[in-house]
Amino acid sequence: MTVGNMESATLFDAGKKGRGLKASKELAAGEVVFAEPSFSAVVFDSFASQICHSCFRRQANLHRCAQCKFAHYCDRTCQTACWDEHKKECGAIRKMGRAPAENVRLAARVLWRIHKDSGVVSDSQLMSVSELEDHVNDLSEEAHVQLKADVSTFLEYWSHGRKKHSAEFISHIFGIIKCNGFTMSDQRGLQAVGVGLFPNLCLVNHDCWPNCTVILNHGDQSALSSALHSQRRIELRALEKIPEGAELTVSYVDFLHVSAERQKKLREHFHFECTCEHCSQHIKDDLMMAAADSEGNKPSAEKVKEVTDFSKECLAKIEECRLQGEYNEVVKLCRECLEKQENVLADTHLYKLRVLSVASEVLSFMQKFSEAAGYAHKMVEGYRKLYHHNNALLGMAIMRAGVTHWHAGQIEAGHAFICQAYGILMVTHGPNHAITRDLESMRTQTEMELKMFKKDEAAYHSMRAAISSSGGSIKDLSRKK
Numbered sequence: 001m002t003v004g005n006m007e008s009a010t011l012f013d014a015g016k017k018g019r020g021l022k023a024s025k026e027l028a029a030g031e032v033v034f035a036e037p038s039f040s041a042v043v044f045d046s047f048a049s050q051i052c053h054s055c056f057r058r059q060a061n062l063h064r065c066a067q068c069k070f071a072h073y074c075d076r077t078c079q080t081a082c083w084d085e086h087k088k089e090c091g092a093i094r095k096m097g098r099a100p101a102e103n104v105r106l107a108a109r110v111l112w113r114i115h116k117d118s119g120v121v122s123d124s125q126l127m128s129v130s131e132l133e134d135h136v137n138d139l140s141e142e143a144h145v146q147l148k149a150d151v152s153t154f155l156e157y158w159s160h161g162r163k164k165h166s167a168e169f170i171s172h173i174f175g176i177i178k179c180n181g182f183t184m185s186d187q188r189g190l191q192a193v194g195v196g197l198f199p200n201l202c203l204v205n206h207d208c209w210p211n212c213t214v215i216l217n218h219g220d221q222s223a224l225s226s227a228l229h230s231q232r233r234i235e236l237r238a239l240e241k242i243p244e245g246a247e248l249t250v251s252y253v254d255f256l257h258v259s260a261e262r263q264k265k266l267r268e269h270f271h272f273e274c275t276c277e278h279c280s281q282h283i284k285d286d287l288m289m290a291a292a293d294s295e296g297n298k299p300s301a302e303k304v305k306e307v308t309d310f311s312k313e314c315l316a317k318i319e320e321c322r323l324q325g326e327y328n329e330v331v332k333l334c335r336e337c338l339e340k341q342e343n344v345l346a347d348t349h350l351y352k353l354r355v356l357s358v359a360s361e362v363l364s365f366m367q368k369f370s371e372a373a374g375y376a377h378k379m380v381e382g383y384r385k386l387y388h389h390n391n392a393l394l395g396m397a398i399m400r401a402g403v404t405h406w407h408a409g410q411i412e413a414g415h416a417f418i419c420q421a422y423g424i425l426m427v428t429h430g431p432n433h434a435i436t437r438d439l440e441s442m443r444t445q446t447e448m449e450l451k452m453f454k455k456d457e458a459a460y461h462s463m464r465a466a467i468s469s470s471g472g473s474i475k476d477l478s479r480k481k
């Protein structure tokens with residue numbers, strides 16, 4: 001698959017949804033439909049000195065641009081590669097005396113690129129950037145006030161030379177960024193660190209149960225030499241077999257919300273009414289709100305309501321304590337909440353899954369792996385009943401569950417989870433992604449340990465005890481970022 005090749009997708013009129021892309025040939029699960037470099041992208045304000053502005057790799061000791069003192073890079077190679085994109089920006093930041101917010105920086109980068117290369121930068125780009133949807137007319141009054149403020153900051157910032165734009169056109173660019181901007185993560189896909197514009201990707205419509213997924217693939221970023229880093233690009237990957245002519249879809253929201261909630265998010269953020277099959281038929285809503293049903297022992301409706309209300313309040317408290325870093329309190333609240341939910345809410349109930357997710361994550365962080373593993377296991381079983389079998393978030397959750405079991409000394413379960421996660425990530429991320437590579441080495445390591453365990457359990461456990469007392473390799477492998 002070469003970057004920019006659009007042979008597998010065709011633009012078509014998707015009726016009410018506007019433009020869309022459909023498969024121009026049959027696609028297999030895990031196949032890259034297309035890969036696309038960003039038209040423009042910026043690092044978020046909060047990560048400006050921690051993430052390379054060229055390749056978006058997270059790295060200690062980045063080099064700072066000597067002129068604006070704002071942009072940061074891995075090294076000279078990354079700086080040189082990015083200079084074309086940064087040159088005008090560098091001057092504008094110096095002129096203004098500070099860097100404006102990320103959306104203003106992105107709007108300016110988009111416009112500088114349009115001036116330099118026009119809105120269509122390659123033969124395979126199906127639509128000019130300035131022709132993308134902006135939804136400015138659908139914005140709330142509050143959003144309009146913000147937009148006006150952004151436009152005025154932009155005008156102060158923009159080094160236009162002789163080229164000037166109307167406030168209307170600049171608003172149009174802000175609107176495009178707002179509803180088409182793609183959040184970009186660091187090299188391990190663990191944290192959102194920036195936002196970029198990918199014109200062909202913008203043409204892929206939403207479905208809550210999509211047949212494709214989009215991931216950022218930074219290439220071989222484990223290589224320290226930035227010469228081996230690829231340009232920032234996304235890959236649209238098929239999640240299942242897609243017949244020729246079928247519309248290609250991705251999900252703009254996490255599936256783990258009831259349909260009304262997903263529709264609300266989509267309406268507010270993307271300005272459309274989702275009429276996908278899962279929303280219109282409320283598929284899986286019942287599971288996400290289900291009451292427990294152990295051998296016909298259904299709890300009363302009042303009891304379910306009481307526990308649901310309690311869980312909602314408790315989750316808010318949990319989130320607050322977590323933000324404050326009060327982890328012991330978080331664990332205490334989670335245990336209390338799970339106890340109340342027992343035999344009242346089903347294992348697929350969203351409130352239960354949220355508590356399990358926080359509990360396993362925080363307990364892992366506190367290195368209480370056995371308890372964390374128990375929660376992670378339950379959470380994954382619930383997720384499996386709700387998510388598409390190749391959902392990337394499901395794969396990541398199974399991966400974390402595998403690592404937790406491994407740390408807890410439950411090597412059989414740990415290895416099994418890691419193998420399952422590897423199977424999913426081979427589809428959603430592909431073999432060359434940094435996380436898939438991590439999983440591959442974890443798979444090899446746990447396989448070796450499992451053999452050792454089967455041969456001599458006592459010897460295995462003493463080996464593991466030695467590793468954890470020396471703060472050893474297992475932890476390092478899964479914690480490295």
Ligand SMILES: [Zn+2]
Nearest residue numbers: 052055074078
């Ligand atoms: Zn870099």
Ligand SMILES: [Zn+2]
Nearest residue numbers: 065068071090
């Ligand atoms: Zn600079």
Ligand SMILES: [Zn+2]
Nearest residue numbers: 208274276279
């Ligand atoms: Zn939907």
